[in-house]
Amino acid sequence: MTRSFIVSACVTDADLAVPELARPVIAAAEAAGLDLLMLGRAGARPFDAQVLAAWAAPLTSRTAIVATVPASNAHPFHVARALSAVDFLADGRTGWSVIAEDAEPGAAADMVRAARALWDGWGADTLVIDKESGVYLNPDQVVRPNYRGPFFDTAGPVNAMRPLQGQPVLVLDEAAPIGIDDADVVLVDAPDAAAESARRLLKIAPGAEVDSAALAASFDTGEIDGVHFMLTESAAALPAAIAAIGALLADRPGTVPAITGTLRERLGLALPQTASTQAKGAFVPEYVA
Amino acid sequence: MSKQIHLWAFLQGIGFFPTGWRHPRARPEGVFSMEYYARVAKMAEDACFDAIVFGDQLQSRGAGGRTPGRLAMPTLDPVSLLMAMAAVTERVGLVATVSTTYNTPEMLAERFAAMDRISGGRAGWNIVTTAHPDTAPNFGEAELPPKDQRYRNAVDVVAKACELWAAMDRAGPALPQGRPVLVQAGQSPEGRDFAARTAEAIFCPAANIEAGIDFRNDMRHRIAGVGGNPDGVRVMPGLSCVLGGTEEEARTNHAAILDMGDVPLAIEYLSESLCCDLTAYDPDAAIPVDDILAKTLLPPADVAKSVRPAAEKGTPLGDFAANFMRHPRGHNVFIGTGEQMAEMMIEWRDSGACDGFTLQPSYMPGGLEDFAEQVVPVLQKRGRLRTEYPGTTLRETLGLPARLKVEA
Numbered sequence A: 001m002t003r004s005f006i007v008s009a010c011v012t013d014a015d016l017a018v019p020e021l022a023r024p025v026i027a028a029a030e031a032a033g034l035d036l037l038m039l040g041r042a043g044a045r046p047f048d049a050q051v052l053a054a055w056a057a058p059l060t061s062r063t064a065i066v067a068t069v070p071a072s073n074a075h076p077f078h079v080a081r082a083l084s085a086v087d088f089l090a091d092g093r094t095g096w097s098v099i100a101e102d103a104e105p106g107a108a109a110d111m112v113r114a115a116r117a118l119w120d121g122w123g124a125d126t127l128v129i130d131k132e133s134g135v136y137l138n139p140d141q142v143v144r145p146n147y148r149g150p151f152f153d154t155a156g157p158v159n160a161m162r163p164l165q166g167q168p169v170l171v172l173d174e175a176a177p178i179g180i181d182d183a184d185v186v187l188v189d190a191p192d193a194a195a196e197s198a199r200r201l202l203k204i205a206p207g208a209e210v211d212s213a214a215l216a217a218s219f220d221t222g223e224i225d226g227v228h229f230m231l232t233e234s235a236a237a238l239p240a241a242i243a244a245i246g247a248l249l250a251d252r253p254g255t256v257p258a259i260t261g262t263l264r265e266r267l268g269l270a271l272p273q274t275a276s277t278q279a280k281g282a283f284v285p286e287y288v289a
Numbered sequence B: 001m002s003k004q005i006h007l008w009a010f011l012q013g014i015g016f017f018p019t020g021w022r023h024p025r026a027r028p029e030g031v032f033s034m035e036y037y038a039r040v041a042k043m044a045e046d047a048c049f050d051a052i053v054f055g056d057q058l059q060s061r062g063a064g065g066r067t068p069g070r071l072a073m074p075t076l077d078p079v080s081l082l083m084a085m086a087a088v089t090e091r092v093g094l095v096a097t098v099s100t101t102y103n104t105p106e107m108l109a110e111r112f113a114a115m116d117r118i119s120g121g122r123a124g125w126n127i128v129t130t131a132h133p134d135t136a137p138n139f140g141e142a143e144l145p146p147k148d149q150r151y152r153n154a155v156d157v158v159a160k161a162c163e164l165w166a167a168m169d170r171a172g173p174a175l176p177q178g179r180p181v182l183v184q185a186g187q188s189p190e191g192r193d194f195a196a197r198t199a200e201a202i203f204c205p206a207a208n209i210e211a212g213i214d215f216r217n218d219m220r221h222r223i224a225g226v227g228g229n230p231d232g233v234r235v236m237p238g239l240s241c242v243l244g245g246t247e248e249e250a251r252t253n254h255a256a257i258l259d260m261g262d263v264p265l266a267i268e269y270l271s272e273s274l275c276c277d278l279t280a281y282d283p284d285a286a287i288p289v290d291d292i293l294a295k296t297l298l299p300p301a302d303v304a305k306s307v308r309p310a311a312e313k314g315t316p317l318g319d320f321a322a323n324f325m326r327h328p329r330g331h332n333v334f335i336g337t338g339e340q341m342a343e344m345m346i347e348w349r350d351s352g353a354c355d356g357f358t359l360q361p362s363y364m365p366g367g368l369e370d371f372a373e374q375v376v377p378v379l380q381k382r383g384r385l386r387t388e389y390p391g392t393t394l395r396e397t398l399g400l401p402a403r404l405k406v407e408a
């Protein structure tokens, strides 16, 4: 089986909240063929990444935006709503990364579980939207999750649809564990054989030399599935830094991930096991202008 | 210069009429598609609307734990929808409804600062305190705080958010407007006082011109009473419409929208409005007043006022529900030609009933399209509606200073 090699980067400059500076960065990520562009990272969340992810949705057609979500200063009901909307706007190319920030231990994991439960309250085949019969949706597909956790209680159903991907792709940094062991993508410090089914991306520290041969070897043995560049450049310098990644990976090992389909489909990721164990994202009847 | 009319497009879900999603020109699937939001945003910007506003609720539609099958839902997060629209427009304002009861000042300040920056100064906040009892359990609480407490809390939350914005603006990058435009829609004395102290634009229902004049006078009086400038606040009553080439055609179009409603839809809509599931009752039987008052999560006295008169007349439940659905939310619904509608709007504006209107399209996107095609050009020809934006920020668009001076 040919595997695809995933290319990711994170950016942290607060000036990315300015549209004149953010547009060239998004465009550079698309042009360089980045699969994931993560806004913020554990320990550096300079702006409201959920707002930026929504804004970037119509500006991307390939790169998936990953929003870092703090466990403090956020509530899972709002997070579930925002990321559901973003996932539709971005045609199923949404990722999220929950970080502890100043929250108490355990709050970040609780945030993940609560949001997952809210999304799962809506079945994949809820929407009918049949003008003729007047049936808009199938109420049997909607359940009240009644989530109760150590930090968050939320009854639901959430006033948002199950995301297009079912669940946005969860990206976690191995070096900043939050107590969730079934992330979709894990950012790792060193290549290492691992049993987990997550995609493993090797972190490349700011300014570090990239040894393409070593990367290819780690990829071939299955120790990594791609790379994640930790970019610390200012917003103005980021387009050039991202273009350099593109040049470096022009001859990446493995195959290039497909550029159509949801991010989850492109990365070949199954949905996490949750209470409802549904295999699919939301079905939406086609919009014809 | 003759008085300018401000226009806001109030979009929530699929339009004003509960039946609207079944209209042949409605595109309910669009609410899950970027292409639809881009189309609607450009339509509003081409028509020079001040702003697009998304209403919002923090509970899923339904009653008594039952999700309706015939109402258009769910509604997606307004902040996300507006920010995606920001990326495909340049001038139109973007106003999100966000609750002070279920967000902290820190959450609000961070969110609206990001919105104002990334939209280049086009963000507005419709400040609501959240009135639906089903919301509380979504945030781990048994009940909503009482209204007076919600409004007291709102005062503190807004004050704290303003402090945080001032600090964020100093730290940079600058907030293009200093802080977002503040909008409110209080009706009760507490709500009106809060609006008078806080808001730069105010929404209200006004079923007729007299109600508009009374409300605007009352608000101007309250604003002056707290040392504010009444001319610095835009009063924007809600307005829906069904248009036609002739009056008769408009009436036919209106009847067609209402006729798309059947009894099961009407009962689901009534159930939601009364916070009591009525779907298991016989629509041909009497209104089950005692059950409704026992089960509703709303103040029973308020509910009694809306159901008792019909019950006493012996109106069957199904008929009551069908009639209830024909008059959503007490707003002015104009039925007539584009020319007539423009005439009415000018009359309201010139009599001091409003500074402009919060248009609630009857269904989407056809209702907005009709207004943009049939009413906007008439208002522009009469010199009552701008043909281009005066600046870049929402404050400039509203005729207010471009940026609020940030206190040191």
Ligand SMILES: Cc1cc2nc3c(=O)[nH]c(=O)nc-3n(C[C@H](O)[C@H](O)[C@H](O)COP(=O)(O)O)c2cc1C
Pocket (backbone or CB within 6 Å): B054, B055, B056, B057, B097, B127, B128, B129, B130, B131, B184, B185, B186, B187, B188, B189, B190, B191, B192, B203, B204, B205, B238, B358
């Ligand atoms: C045009 C208009 C739009 C409104 N939109 C919302 C909304 O989207 N979400 C919400 O929770 N409340 C909304 N409200 C309710 C108001 O915030 C307010 O609670 C209501 O007018 C009753 O006033 P009171 O709170 O002073 O009793 C709206 C009111 C009006 C008139």
